[in-house]
Amino acid sequence: xKRKQGLTGFLHFLGAVxxxxxxxxxxxxxxxxxxxxxxxxxxxxxxxxxxxxxxxGGGILFFNNTYYWFGxxxxxxxxxxxxxxxxxxxxxxxxxxxxNEGIALEVSDQPGSDIEKGCVIERPKVIYNQQTGKFVxxxxxxxKGQGYAAARTxxxxxxxxxxxxxxxxxxxxxxxxxxxxxPDELKTKxxxxxxxWWTPEWYQAIDEGLFLQxxxxxxxxxxxxxxxxxxxxxxxxxxxxxxxxxxHISELTDDYQGFTGKYSRIFPAGHNEAPALFKHNxxxxxxxxxxxxWEPNAARLFRASSIWGPWEALGNxxxxxxxxxxxxxxxxxxxxxxxxxxxxxxxGDRWTPKNPIDGRYIWLPIQxxxxxxxxxxxxxxxxxVFID
Ligand code: DGJ
Numbered sequence: 122x123k124r125k126q127g128l129t130g131f132l133h134f135l136g137a138v139x140x141x142x143x144x145x146x147x148x149x150x151x152x153x154x155x156x157x158x159x160x161x162x163x164x165x166x167x168x169x170x171x172x173x174x175x176x177x178g179g180g181i182l183f184f185n186n187t188y189y190w191f192g193x194x195x196x197x198x199x200x201x202x203x204x205x206x207x208x209x210x211x212x213x214x215x216x217x218x219x220x221n222e223g224i225a226l227e228v229s230d231q232p233g234s235d236i237e238k239g240c241v242i243e244r245p246k247v248i249y250n251q252q253t254g255k256f257v258x259x260x261x262x263x264x265k266g267q268g269y270a271a272a273r274t275x276x277x278x279x280x281x282x283x284x285x286x287x288x289x290x291x292x293x294x295x296x297x298x299x300x301x302x303x304p305d306e307l308k309t310k311x312x313x314x315x316x317x318w319w320t321p322e323w324y325q326a327i328d329e330g331l332f333l334q335x336x337x338x339x340x341x342x343x344x345x346x347x348x349x350x351x352x353x354x355x356x357x358x359x360x361x362x363x364x365x366x367x368x369h370i371s372e373l374t375d376d377y378q379g380f381t382g383k384y385s386r387i388f389p390a391g392h393n394e395a396p397a398l399f400k401h402n403x404x405x406x407x408x409x410x411x412x413x414x415w416e417p418n419a420a421r422l423f424r425a426s427s428i429w430g431p432w433e434a435l436g437n438x439x440x441x442x443x444x445x446x447x448x449x450x451x452x453x454x455x456x457x458x459x460x461x462x463x464x465x466x467x468x469g470d471r472w473t474p475k476n477p478i479d480g481r482y483i484w485l486p487i488q489x490x491x492x493x494x495x496x497x498x499x500x501x502x503x504x505x506v507f508i509d
Contacts, residue, residue: 156217156218157217157218158217158503159217159501159502159503160216160217160484160485160499160501160502160503161500161501162448162481162482162483162484162485162498162499162500163448163449163471163481163482163483164481165481166219166481166482168211168218168219168220168221169218169219169220169221170220170221172221173478173479174190174192174211174219174482175192175194175195175209175478176190176191176192176193176194176209176210176211177192177193177195177453177470177472177477177480178192178193178243178244178245178453178470179191179192179193179244179245179453179454179468180192180244180245180246180247180347180348180453180454180468181454181456181468182247182248182249182256182282183457183459184249184282185282186214187212187213187214188212188213188214188216188456189210189211189212189222189247189282189283190210190211190212190213190219191208191209191210191225191245191246191247191258192208192209192211192245193208193209193242193243193244193245194206194207194208194209194224195477195478195480196477196478197476197477197478197479198475198476199474199475200239201476201477201478202241202474202477203239203240203241203265204228204236204238204239204240204241204242205228205238205239206224206227206228207224207225207226207227207228207236207242208224208225208226208242208245208258208260208286209221209222209223209224209225210222210223210224210225210282210283210284212283216456216458216466216504217503222283222284223283223284224284225247225258225279225283225284225285225286226242226245226258226260226277226284226285226286226288227285228240228242229288234288235262235264235273235275235288235290235291236262236275236288236291237264237265238265239265239266240262240263240264240265241261241262241263241269242260242261242262242275243260243261243263243344243345244260244261244345244346244347244395244453245258245259245260246258246259246260246346246347246348246454247282247348248348248350248356248377249282250356250376250377251354252354252375252376253376253377254280255278255279255280255376255377256278256279256280256281256282256284256286257276257277257278257376257377257378258276258277258278258279258286259274259275259276259346259348259358260274260275260277260346261273261274261275261343261344261345261346261360262274262275262291269344272293272342272343272344272362273291273292273293273343274291274292274293274294274343274346274358274360275288275289275290275291275292276288276289276290276291276378276379277289278378289378292340292380293336293339293340293341293342293343294340294341294343294358294360294369294371294380294384295340295341295369295371295380295382295384296337296338296339296340297337297338297382298337298382298383298384299333299337300333300369300384300385300386301383301384301385301429302385303330303333307329307330308334310329310330310334312326312329312331313326316331324390327363327366327367327389327390328389328390330389332362332363332364332366332367333363333386336362336363341362341363341369341384342360342361342362342363342364342365343358343360343361343362343369344360344361344362344365344394345360345361345365345394345395345396346358346359346360346361346396347359347360347396347397347398347454348373349398349399349400349428351400351428352400355372355373356372356373356377357370357371357372357373357398357428358370358371358373358380359371359396359398359407360396361393361394361396361412362386363386363389365392365393365394365412366389366390366391366392367386367387367388367389367390367391367393368386368387368388368391368393368396368407368409369384369385369386369387370384370385370387370428370429371383371384372384385429385430387407387423387430387432388423388432388434391421392411392412393409393410393411393412393421394409394410394411394412394451395408395409395410395451395452395453396408396409396452397409397452397453397454397455397467397468398455399455399457399465401463401465401489401494403426404424404425404426405424405425405426405427405428406422406423406424406455406494407422407423407424407425407432408420408421408422408423408438408452408455408467409421409423409452410447410451410452415472415474417446417447417448417449417450417451417471418446418447418451419437419439419444419445419446419447420437420438420439420447420452420496421434421435421436421437422434422435422436422437422438422494423435435493438487438493438494438495438496439495439496439497440495440496440497441497441498442498443498444496444498447469447483448469448483448485448496448498449471449483450469450470450471450483451469451470451472452467452468452469453468453469453470454468455467455468455487456468456484458504458507460509461504461507461508461509462507462508462509463489463507463508464486464504464507464508465486465487465494466484466485466486466487467483467484467485467486467487467496468482468483468484469482469483469484469485470482470483471483485497485498485499485502486499486502486506486507488506
């Protein structure tokens with residue numbers, strides 16, 4: 122704990138210096154930040170210490186009347202996309218003003234550790250397990266020095282929401298398991314060794330499970346990810362799998378720390394990343410992006426009446442200027458606003474891979490028009506757009 126406070130203090134200082142650089146100021150953020158009264162998407166978003174919030178690819182947990190924002194703690198320069206510190210945590214009671222709670226999960230100094238400093242930690246999400254009383258953090262993990270080849274997911278747990286989180290394990294999900302509804306006759310089907318991507322034969326092979334078969338023994342790939350806890354407390358891990366071609370929804374065990382082996386595929390070869398799932402009036406909505414690295418592309422929205430599908434493609438929920446690039450952002454989470462009716466916030470990242478610490482947050486209201494979620498750009502907005 123002591124170590125965490127020390128590290129947190131150091132990170133505050135680092136952040137203050139970075140903020141001073143970003144803001145073109147010469148004194149590291151000593152003044153207290155004036156209270157925010159709304160959102161200004163794409164602008165620097167200062168925490169209560171006047172430092173730009175550092176929680177990218179994030180997600181929100183609402184617990185004990187407080188929102189907790191967990192995210193990737195990025196650093197300056199091109200190495201800043203690798204994990205030098207770990208997963209950050211901020212807290213807020215109004216969604217506008219965020220207090221830095223420090224590093225919730227620290228990377229390890231141990232060479233060979235799965236979470237060795239310099240690995241890639243992306244899209245961390247935390248859920249609370251009512252049965253065990255534990256906070257469970259899952260994140261996309263790439264092992265140090267291996268680029269994006271490992272395609273693993275990893276779990277850590279804590280007794281307190283802000284941590285410290287203890288690393289449990291990393292894995293590829295659903296080892297040895299076929300997805301729901303997968304036909305027996307495909308389990309042994311053989312495909313040509315080399316199929317040219319995006320040809321009709323290749324589409325058919327992907328749809329039929331070419332990569333599912335390849336990864337059956339070692340477990341399915343898991344990159345961009347999201348967690349969702351349903352009304353019955355069952356939790357799901359939604360992840361880009363099969364070389365980012367197909368999303369998988371996988372059921373978690375009752376303690377939320379493992380996979381039951383029950384999973385389904387969404388839109389094989391649909392090439393979807395950045396999943397963000399929410400539920401409104403009994404309907405599941407899943408927002409995603411295409412796969413263009415750190416560059417933005419058009420969002421996609423899917424809808425289903427059961428989490429296991431079938432899922433219906435609804436197109437891009439964004440409308441207006443720049444909607445085709447999701448307002449220069451990529452989805453990471455949809456925040457249900459407490460105490461408001463039909464109130465959800467689109468939470469996206471505007472990545473800046475050459476200087477990742479400067480990445481910006483695009484938070485926009487989701488509004489229901491003709492019973493469909495729609496996202497419009499706002500230079501500035503606040504929660505009064507939602508009905509109480
Ligand atoms: C897009 C993903 O959504 C991000 O989380 C990150 O993995 C980048 N690709 C890396 O290029």
